[in-house]
Amino acid sequence: xxxxxxxxxxxxxxxxxxxxxxxxxxxxxxxxxxxxxxxxxxxxxxxxxxxxxxxxxxxxxxxxxxxxxxxxxxxxxxxxxxxxxxxxxxxxxxxxxxxxxxxxxxxxxxxxxxxxxxxxxxxxxxxxxxxxxxxxxxxxxxxxxxxxxxxxxxxxxxxxxxxxxxxxxxxxxxxxxxxxxx
Amino acid sequence: xxxxxxxxxxxxxxxxxxxxxxxxxxxxxxxxxxxxxxxxxxxxxxxxxxxxxxxxxxxxxxxxxxxxxxxxxxxxxxxxxxxxxxxxxxxxxxx
Numbered sequence: 001x002x003x004x005x006x007x008x009x010x011x012x013x014x015x016x017x018x019x020x021x022x023x024x025x026x027x028x029x030x031x032x033x034x035x036x037x038x039x040x041x042x043x044x045x046x047x048x049x050x051x052x053x054x055x056x057x058x059x060x061x062x063x064x065x066x067x068x069x070x071x072x073x074x075x076x077x078x079x080x081x082x083x084x085x086x087x088x089x090x091x092x093x094x095x096x097x098x099x100x101x102x103x104x105x106x107x108x109x110x111x112x113x114x115x116x117x118x119x120x121x122x123x124x125x126x127x128x129x130x131x132x133x134x135x136x137x138x139x140x141x142x143x144x145x146x147x148x149x150x151x152x153x154x155x156x157x158x159x160x161x162x163x164x165x166x167x168x169x170x171x172x173x174x175x176x177x178x179x180x181x182x
Numbered sequence: 183x184x185x186x187x188x189x190x191x192x193x194x195x196x197x198x199x200x201x202x203x204x205x206x207x208x209x210x211x212x213x214x215x216x217x218x219x220x221x222x223x224x225x226x227x228x229x230x231x232x233x234x235x236x237x238x239x240x241x242x243x244x245x246x247x248x249x250x251x252x253x254x255x256x257x258x259x260x261x262x263x264x265x266x267x268x269x270x271x272x273x274x275x276x277x
Contacts, residue, residue: 009267016259021250038262045266103249106242125240126247153239162238 008048011057012041018127019061025122026069028111036072040065059129063137066119109159113152120148121156 019040023033043064044051051060110118116138123134124145135145156162 009263013255013260013263016255017251017253020253020255021247024250025247034256034258037259041259041262042266045270103242103246106246110243110246121243122247125243156239160239160242 007053008051011053012044012061015058015061016041018058019065022062022122022127023065023069025110025126026066026115026119028107036065036069039068039072043068056133058127059133059137062123062127062129066137105160106156109156112159113155117148117152117155120145121152124149 016037020033020037023036023040024030027033027036040061044061047064051057110122113121119138120134123129123137124131127134129137131142131145131149135142138145140148
């Protein structure tokens with residue numbers, strides 16, 4: 001009797017970090033992203049009966065969050081997105097192998113992408129979804145998803161002045177192998 | 183310049199080019215090499231073009247995403263989850 005609610009809660013909790021990262025990627029701001037995650041949690045909780053345990057809760061939650069994001073955008077009308085200083089602040093607390101400035105540049109480039117391309121490259125490149133799953137989340141064809149990812153990658157490379165394999169060299173052999181896929 | 187090129191081509195590198203068939207092929211080595219080639223090709227194809235581990239864009243994207251993902255879950259989310267759970271438990275007890 002009690003088994004479903006606790007494990008739904010646990011699974012929701014386990015997905016929160018990734019869900020939050022997706023929200024930041026979509027909205028471009030931490031404060032808005034957290035509101036979005038909170039709204040998503042409440043929606044998901046209310047709809048939990050419609051979720052079948054054992055199926056992909058991550059994709060289910062991402063879909064709810066994405067729908068919530070776009071419906072809020074429509075309600076508010078188009079807003080000018082400014083990048084938040086909070087991001088750079090947080091980044092300095094959690095430094096990655098890349099410099100803080102470098103990452104701020106990357107975020108700016110990511111934020112400049114059209115929404116459909118941004119969500120596509122994030123879902124495929126960072127959230128760990130397959131093209132099929134991402135297409136389902138975004139309610140589009142798999143081919144559409146592929147072309148959005150490809151356009152997003154090209155735009156990011158142009159904006160960041162990255163030509164491709166030439167800019168890095170941690171593993172020359174696999175870089176060569178990977179480039180054969182192009 | 184031409185001289186230099188010719189010298190290097192006719193010199194040591196040619197012997198290492200390995201185009202001449204080995205009269206006594208070491209079967210084990212040949213087999214291993216062909217296996218390695220077979221394995222490396224599908225692995226490259228499986229990698230998503232441009233977003234694999236060697237893509238700078240892909241690496242930056244994952245670093246950006248990971249930086250948010252690795253942050254601790256804010257207390258307000260945990261509080262909200264507790265509240266939702268409590269409300270649900272309470273309504274169940276009433277029924």
